Amino acid sequence: MKAVLSKSVGGPETLVLEELPSPEAKPGWAVVSVKACGVNYPDVLIIEDKYQFKPPRPFSPGGEISGVVKAVGEGVIHLEPGDRVLGNTGAGGMAEEIALDASRLVPIPPAMPFDEAAAFLMTYGTSYYALKDRGHLRAGETLLVLGAAGGVGLAAVELGAAMGARVVAAASSREKVDLAKAHGAQAGVVYPKGPFDRDGQKALADLFKQACGEGGADVVYDGVGGDYAEAALRCTAWEGRFLVIGFPAGIPRIPLNLALLKGCDIVGVFWGAAVARDPAAHQRNVRELLDLYAAGKIRPHVSERFPLARAGEAIAHLASRKALGKVVVTID
Ligand SMILES: NC(=O)c1ccc[n+]([C@@H]2O[C@H](COP(=O)([O-])OP(=O)(O)OC[C@H]3O[C@@H](n4cnc5c(N)ncnc54)[C@H](OP(=O)(O)O)[C@@H]3O)[C@@H](O)[C@H]2O)c1
Known part of the structure; x- marks a missing residue:
């Protein structure tokens, strides 16, 4: 072979x-x-x-x-x-x-x-575990997804919509944002390709805030990292949950005062380790995901x-x- x-x-x-x-x-x-x-x-x-x-x-x-x-x-x-x-x-x-x-x-x-x-499995498994088990996403909440047309990102968009959230898709091109909208995002924002200086990061945070609206994002799904992470954390709502998924744009360093000021949680998500530690919960999630697939809610x-x-x-x-x-x- x-x-x-x-x-x-x-x-x-x-x-x-x-x-x-x-x-x-x-x-x-x-x-x-x-x-x-x-x-x-x-x-x-x-x-x-x-x-x-x-x-x-x-x-x-x-x-x-x-x-x-x-x-x-x-x-x-x-x-x-x-x-x-x-x-x-x-x-x-x-x-x-x-x-x-x-x-x-x-x-x-x-x-x-x-x-x-x-x-x-990898994309929906990760994003379902992240949104449901780690982010406790509720219907009616605003979910900001970075890298929204990527593998885990697009899965988070579809699952967020299936869970009743208002999904805001953020990605680096109009084509990517349009794809995320076709998969259930209600709003979208095209961000520039970094890296960013201080002013650039502030402008990026403003972009996210405009797209999410006054209260900010109840849950941020960050599968991108780099300079995008701090800008998205600045757009997190009071008692929001910032989900740390991955770092294609680099591993960011975050000023922790932001977590205090927003009263928010910065939540690590390590799907592979979670699967190994709790196989029964994983199998339950896989069954639920296959049901969502059969119902045409994710694909x-x-x-x-x-x-x-x-x-x-x-x-x-x-x-x-x-x-x-x-x-x-x-x-x-
Ligand atoms: N935590 C976990 O358990 C878990 C599980 C699976 C995967 N992950 C991680 O999640 C991340 C995304 O994985 P994926 O398989 O979904 O990848 P992917 O399909 O390539 O999507 C990654 C997205 O990141 C954005 N990006 C920003 N800067 C980039 C750069 N320099 N190079 C490439 N992409 C860049 C791109 O979106 P824009 O162009 O729109 O910015 C791209 O669509 C990875 O870091 C991966 O290791 C974590």
């Missing part, structure tokens, strides 16, 4: 496609013939050794997959060969086959295409598909800030 491998630290151009022996299903595990692999920002980071997990090399990037179960190991009872599944893999998804702990795999509805299934926007041999280009597309919604690597 073929796999895209990171054999040395570096960008997407360092990835190579190689032939490897097929993996085997040890007890409790399953082997999946991969049909599609969702590309996420952690793939940009993991091959450069900048992510919180550093798999030993050589490894394949690719943190979530969909496919067909090829074999199951002893003791696996909830799956059988031929089942259509999705799963979070951490890494290893950019390959024709993957072996993983069967508890990481979830059967998918017959009507769910493989590309949407591979673009489902991954897959804008680009790349074949396995061009997986590096898929990762580079994300790193260049060009991606709309989700990018997926597909395997025939």
Whole structure:
């Protein structure tokens, strides 16, 4: 079977496609013939050794997959060969086959295409856990989403709308804001591409305040970081919740007096660790997400598909800030 491998630290151009022996299903595990692999920002980071997990090399990037179960190991009872599944893999998804702990795999509805299934778990899983379990978003509240046309951002827009919030989408181009509006945002703001000096940051905070209205944002979903974070924190409402999701624009340093002045919470969100610590809560969330999908309230926007041999280009597309919604690597 073929796999895209990171054999040395570096960008997407360092990835190579190689032939490897097929993996085997040890007890409790399953082997999946991969049909599609969702590309996420952690793939940009993991091959450069900048992510919180550093798999030993050589490894394949690719943190979530969909496919067909090829074999199951002893003791696996909830799956059988031929089942259509999705799963979070951490890494290893950019390959024709993957072996993983069967508890990481979830059967998918017959009507769910493989590309949407591979673009489902990481974004909606993260954003649902963030908005529901960490942000306690309530109907009628204002939700400001930064990077609103990115993977986790667009999922937050759809989920926020499904939860009854007034969603304000913020992104770096009109095309991105329009996409977020088509997915449920009621208002939008186009922000410049940073970095920003003090005046630029103040102007950015004013942009966010204008878009959110007088009270500010009850919940801020920050999957961007960098200079955007402080500007968005300045727009957080009294007793609001500022959700720390990710840092494609850099890791910000925040003056803590802002949290005091606004009486707000700055809330860390680490979905992968939450899944490992409370698998039952994760499974409940996945069931609720699949129900929202079945009801037509959420649906991954897959804008680009790349074949396995061009997986590096898929990762580079994300790193260049060009991606709309989700990018997926597909395997025939
Ligand atoms: N906390 C968790 O548990 C968790 C789980 C999954 C992912 N994440 C993190 O969430 C973040 C977003 O992940 P994603 O997969 O949704 O990524 P994505 O699809 O690439 O979206 C990221 C967005 O960030 C914005 N951005 C700002 N500066 C950028 C830059 N220099 N390079 C690239 N994008 C930039 C872009 O929107 P604009 O152009 O509109 O600004 C882009 O749409 C990442 O940091 C990722 O590690 C966290």
